[in-house]
Every structure is written in C-alpha cells, then in structure tokens.
Amino acid sequence: MIYVILIIVFVIAILSSYSYFEAKNDIVEKTDLLQEQAEKSIIEWMILVDAGLEMYDDTLNARMQTGFEDFLRAYEEAGNDPAQMDLERLKEDLGGTMDLYIIDQDGVIRYSTVEHEIGVDFSGIPDFFAYITLLREGDSFSADRVVRERTSGIVRKYAYMPTPDHRYLLELGLVPELLETRKLGLSYVQTTDNLKTLNQDLLSIRIYDIFGQIVGNKSYMGDDLQRERISSVIEERQGAVYADPENRTETHYLFLDLRDPDYASDLSMVIELTYTTASLDQKLTSLLFSHIMIALLAVLLSGLLVFVGICHVSRPISEVVEDIDRIAQGDLDHRIRHTQGLEFSRLENSINAMVGALKASLGRAQESERALREYNENLEAIITERTAELKASNEEANLYIDIMSHDINNTNTIGLGYLQMIVDRFDGRERDLAERVRNSILRSSQIIQNVSTIRTIHMRNLPLEPVDLDLVIRAEIAGNHNAGIHYEGGPVLVCADTLLSEVFSNLIGNAFKFMGGKGEVTIRVEEGEDEVLVSVEDTGPGIPDDLKEAIFGRFKRGSEKVSGKGLGLYIVRSLVEHYGGRVWVEDRVPGVSGAGAAIRFTLKRPPCQEP
Numbered sequence: 001m002i003y004v005i006l007i008i009v010f011v012i013a014i015l016s017s018y019s020y021f022e023a024k025n026d027i028v029e030k031t032d033l034l035q036e037q038a039e040k041s042i043i044e045w046m047i048l049v050d051a052g053l054e055m056y057d058d059t060l061n062a063r064m065q066t067g068f069e070d071f072l073r074a075y076e077e078a079g080n081d082p083a084q085m086d087l088e089r090l091k092e093d094l095g096g097t098m099d100l101y102i103i104d105q106d107g108v109i110r111y112s113t114v115e116h117e118i119g120v121d122f123s124g125i126p127d128f129f130a131y132i133t134l135l136r137e138g139d140s141f142s143a144d145r146v147v148r149e150r151t152s153g154i155v156r157k158y159a160y161m162p163t164p165d166h167r168y169l170l171e172l173g174l175v176p177e178l179l180e181t182r183k184l185g186l187s188y189v190q191t192t193d194n195l196k197t198l199n200q201d202l203l204s205i206r207i208y209d210i211f212g213q214i215v216g217n218k219s220y221m222g223d224d225l226q227r228e229r230i231s232s233v234i235e236e237r238q239g240a241v242y243a244d245p246e247n248r249t250e251t252h253y254l255f256l257d258l259r260d261p262d263y264a265s266d267l268s269m270v271i272e273l274t275y276t277t278a279s280l281d282q283k284l285t286s287l288l289f290s291h292i293m294i295a296l297l298a299v300l301l302s303g304l305l306v307f308v309g310i311c312h313v314s315r316p317i318s319e320v321v322e323d324i325d326r327i328a329q330g331d332l333d334h335r336i337r338h339t340q341g342l343e344f345s346r347l348e349n350s351i352n353a354m355v356g357a358l359k360a361s362l363g364r365a366q367e368s369e370r371a372l373r374e375y376n377e378n379l380e381a382i383i384t385e386r387t388a389e390l391k392a393s394n395e396e397a398n399l400y401i402d403i404m405s406h407d408i409n410n411t412n413t414i415g416l417g418y419l420q421m422i423v424d425r426f427d428g429r430e431r432d433l434a435e436r437v438r439n440s441i442l443r444s445s446q447i448i449q450n451v452s453t454i455r456t457i458h459m460r461n462l463p464l465e466p467v468d469l470d471l472v473i474r475a476e477i478a479g480n481h482n483a484g485i486h487y488e489g490g491p492v493l494v495c496a497d498t499l500l501s502e503v504f505s506n507l508i509g510n511a512f513k514f515m516g517g518k519g520e521v522t523i524r525v526e527e528g529e530d531e532v533l534v535s536v537e538d539t540g541p542g543i544p545d546d547l548k549e550a551i552f553g554r555f556k557r558g559s560e561k562v563s564g565k566g567l568g569l570y571i572v573r574s575l576v577e578h579y580g581g582r583v584w585v586e587d588r589v590p591g592v593s594g595a596g597a598a599i600r601f602t603l604k605r606p607p608c609q610e611p
Contacts, residue, residue: 001306001307001310004306004310005299005302005306008299008302008303008306012295012299013295016291016292016294016295016298019291020287020288020291023287023291024284024287027280027283027284027287028280031201031280034199034201035199035201035252035273035275038199038202038273039252039254039271039273042205042254042271043254043256043271046269047258050258050267053145053146054145056176057143057145057146060143060157060176061143061159063174064098064143064157064159064172064174065141065143067094067098067172068141068170068172070090070093070094071090071094071100071161071172072161072163072164072170074086074090075163075168075170076164080163080165080167082102082110082111082168083111085102085111087100087102087111087112087113088113091113094172097174097175098172098174099112099113099114099117099156099173099174100112100113100170100171100172100173101113101114101117101170101171101172101173102168102169102170102171103122103132103136103168103169103170104167104168105133105136105167105168106123107121107122107123107129107133108120108121108123109122109171110168114173127266128264128266131264132160132169132264135160135162135169135264136162136163136166136168136169137162137166138162139162141159141160142159142160142264143157143158143159143160143263144157144159144160144263144264144265145158145260145263145265145267146176147209147265147267148213148215154175155175155176156173156174156175157173157174157175158171158172158173158174158265159171159172159174160264199275200279201275201276201277201279201280202273202274203249203274203275203276204272204273204274205271205272205273206220206271206272207269207270207271207272208230208234208270208271208272209267210234210266210267210268210269212227212230212231212234212270215269229242229253230253230270230272233255233270234255234268234270237255237257237268238255239252239253239254239255240252240253243277248276248277248281249274249275249276249277250274250275250277251272251273251274251275252272252273252274252275253270253271253272254270254273255268255269255270256268256269256270256271319337320336320337320347320351323335323336323337323351324336324351327351327355332355332358332359335352336351336352415441416441419434419437419441422434462497462499463497463610464495464496464497464579464609464610465496465497465608466494466495466606466608467493467494467495467496467497467500468491468492468493469489469491469492469493469496469500469525469532469534469603470489470490470491470525471491472496472500472501472504473487473489473504473525474487475501476501476505476508477508477523480508480509482508482512482517482521484512484518484519484520484521485508485520485522486520486521486522486523487522487523489523489524489525492525492527492532493605493606494532494579494603494605494606495579495580495603495605495606495609496579496603499575500575500579502571502572502575503571503572503575503576503601504523504536506568506569506571506572507536507568507569507572507599508521508536509568510568511536511538511540511597512538514538514540514541515538515539515541519538519539519540519596520538520539521536521537521538522535522536522537522538523536524537528605529605530604530605531581531602531603531604531605532602532605533600533602534600534601534602534603535598535599535600536598536599536600537596537597537598537599538588538597538598539595540596540597541594541596542587542588542592542593542594542595542596543585543587543593544593545593548584548585548586551569551585552569552570552572552573553570569599572599572601576601576602576603579603580603580604580609581601581602581603581604582602583599583600583601583602584600584601585597585598585599585600586598586600
C-alpha cells in the first residue's frame, strides 16, 4: 500500500507541477507581452513627438539664417575681433529673442549674451566638438534642433554660421515662443503621463536626455546607482533591465536613438519605466496555493481508495502468512488453507510442495552432518601430519640457506683473498682476467647476502624502533669504496630496524653497477611533518618508462648488459614497505629518461608502530 501511495503521490506531483509551470509561464508571458506592447507604444509616441518638433524646428530656420546676416556684419565691423563687439546691442537689434554665442577653435564659448554659458567647453564632448569643428571650417549656414541648454535647462533652437576667416563659429540660440508657452502641444513629459494608463503595473515613467539629465521633473533627484545605470545605457546605447526583489519592482531602461547626422545635437534619450511586480507575485502565489490544495485533495482521495482496495486484496494473503508462520515454527505437517482465486491456489500448491521438499532436504542434511562430523575428526590428524611435513621442509630449506650463507660464502671469501693476491702480482690481460673472476665471486657473495637478507625480512619480524638515518647513511658511504657519493644531511630519526643499511647498500651498489663504476650518486633527505623523503640519484643511463613499475619485482633486471638476479631492488621495496613507507623511481632530470635515475622512498617518523 505504501508503494502504491508513493507512486500515486509521485504521479500527482508531476502532473500538478506540469500544470503549475504551464499556467505560470502563461501568466508571465502575458505580463511580458503587456510590457512589450506598452514600451513599443511609448517609443512610437516619442518618435511622433520628435517628428512633430522637427517639423516645427524647420519653420524657424529662415528667421535664424536672416539673423546671421547682421551677426556677420557686426563681426566684420569689429575688425574680426569679438572682444570689440557689443553683443547685447546686437541682440536687441535682432528682436531680443535670440541669444548670441561665439565659439573659438578649442570648442570654448568665449563670448555670449548668456553670462553663465561663457567658458563652456565642448571639447569634452568628442562627437559634438568634431561636428562644430567641421561647421567652423565650412562656409554655410547650419541649423540645429530645439534642445535643452545643459547649464539652465532652457529649451532653445540653435543655428551656426562660420566666420569668413574660420577662426570662430557664430551661434544663435532662439527660445521658441510656442514651446516656451507650451502652446505647441508637443511635450515628451505630457506624452509619458498620458501613456501610464497602458499598463496598470507601470508605476512611473521618466525621461533622460543624452547627458543623463532628467527631462521635465527637475525636483526629482535619483541615487548614485540609478545615475550609474543611466550612464551605462547611454554609453552602450542599449537598453537594460534591473530587478529589485526587496521592493518588488522591476526597472526597464529603453534607449531611443534619435541621433541625426544632419544636426549637431544628439536628441537620443533614455526612458525609465518602473513596474511593480506585486500583482504578478500575488497571481503566482495564488496559483501555487491552488495547485497544492488540489494535489493534496487528490492524494487523500487516492490514498483512501488504495487503502480500501488493498485491505480487500490482502485478506487471503494474511491467511497464507499465518499458515507459513506455523510451518516456520516447526510444524512441517501443517497445510496451507485453501483460498479463492487462481493465483492464491497456485501459491497454496507451491508452498505445500516446498514444505515437502524441505522435509526431504532436512533428512539429507542430517545425514550430511553426521558425515561431516566424522570427516572433522579425521581432519585434525591430517593437519597435524601436514604441519610436521611443512616444518621439516622449512628446516631443510633453512639448512641449505645456512650452508650457502656460511660455507659457500666462506669459500668465496677465501677465493677473493687469493684472487686479490693474483691481481696484485699480474699485469695486462692476466690482471684483467683475474679482476673479472674476482668480480664474479663478489656478485656471487652479494646474491648470497641478498638471499640471507630476504630470509631475515620474512622470518625474524624485527620490531620497529627510532633509528638515526644520518648515521646509517654516513656509515654506508664510509664502507663503500666508490668515491663519487655526495651527501649533506643532519641527524633525523625514522622508524626502522637494523636492516635499514641494506636499503642504501643495495641502492648505491645498484647505481654504480649500472654506471659501470663511473659516475656520481647523490643522496638527499627532505624532512616532512609525518615522514621523511629520501632520494638516491645517479648520473647513469636512467631507467626506461616501461620498466619503472617493474624493476622492484623479484628477479627483474634493468639491463641485459649487466648480470645479476635483480634481488637488490626487491629487497629495497620489501624493507621500505615493512617500515610503512613506499618506494618509486623517477627520472633524475624530469622528462629526460637517459640522464640518470632517481629512486625515492619514504620512511615514517617516530613514534613507531609495530609492523
């Protein structure tokens, strides 16, 4: 019943989740569509307002072009020196509705009838400065759009005319009467106020010019984050969206590109639309709550139906379980009660057959138990006999090893003494042959020593104790006849036993053997917190990559050119692992296998634990 209910819960959860996300996506898509339609309408209206203002601008061009005739005449009468011009009187002569500006080659307003505009530097606006420079270097009248003055916010219609000597650019600024008195009926701010009704979630609409200054509501002061976002939109000339979950709002910045290459001023603007997400959140919360309640109700009803159905189905099963319990208690003669239904009849017959087979199996098991007891009684005698044989074989093997270690080794020692006398007395080829015989006997002695060491490792099981690694290394170097060994170190304790010297003896001997007795061996010791890293590096031919994992195996040789049974590195690995460390081989020069080998191994630091 639990499994069935879990399956039902799983299915209902999947269906409810699918239904919820479908409905959620539909609500979100509708909300986004309303926002897109509202933003599209706002942009279209702004473009219409701009087109109307542009048409109105054109009606003022002829009047301003006529004004430049008097402006140029006054400039020439002053001897092309603006300082000698009476701009205020000239403004009165032009009707008093147009202000005069004189811009020099650096893009700075040097003279003007508007006091606060004197000194304004346009070189900080690269595009505008480049445009007015072209006008100053030209010869024709150029009208601009009606724009807001940056310093005062006054709406003016501007026009430009270069002086004949191209030293200055003359500018006229006309305050249109219809715009000043708001009788034209074309206003960005009024348009946005009327468009707020397009979307009930739209809280506010603000317009900013290309300089980031708000259009219309001069009392509004945005925060630093808002000004940073507006500057980013203007710089990238691309809109952006910012969400504020804490205040449940979402701000859309639309960039309306109204730049016209025929005019000096860029009338592009940023439209800030602030939406509330409260209504959307409320809709989604209500949707989620309704789906959860429907899912819970469906689970409860399904669970009730499953409980009633399973109780009806499980009654015969309960009866079968009761009969099986009696059989499990040892009553193998009890039979399963007959129940209705084909499946239960088959189950009844199967269990009865199983019980019969079980009785037969118990009988056979009892017979097997008796036979096993008899075998166990004889097994102890067999084990005792095999143990005695194994002990005798082990003693015999130890006898052979002792003979090899003592008698044969003593014989080798005597032979080495005589050979050394022969070597000292002969010269030339005879001395070389005697040297080869002596080296062969030395290798034979080394093999016997390695076998004895391996037996000691496997049989004596020496306890680990603190050993001065520095003393062991220096003693081994002192006993080695090769001069090319480099070591600089100090006292350091490691966990080992008396066989630690065998590690260095085999590694140093192995290195000089494969270097042909020529080369250098360097021993390095690096102390760590819990262990010590020891490196034995040589300048020999190195070890190929395909042998680096295998050379520590028993009877594995690194080169066919050098004789030996390869027990030295096997002994090194056995001892290092017995001490609780690990051993591996690397190239002395990383990545260059032919420049020598570096065998590295680790040793534990005290306190020492039993192996």
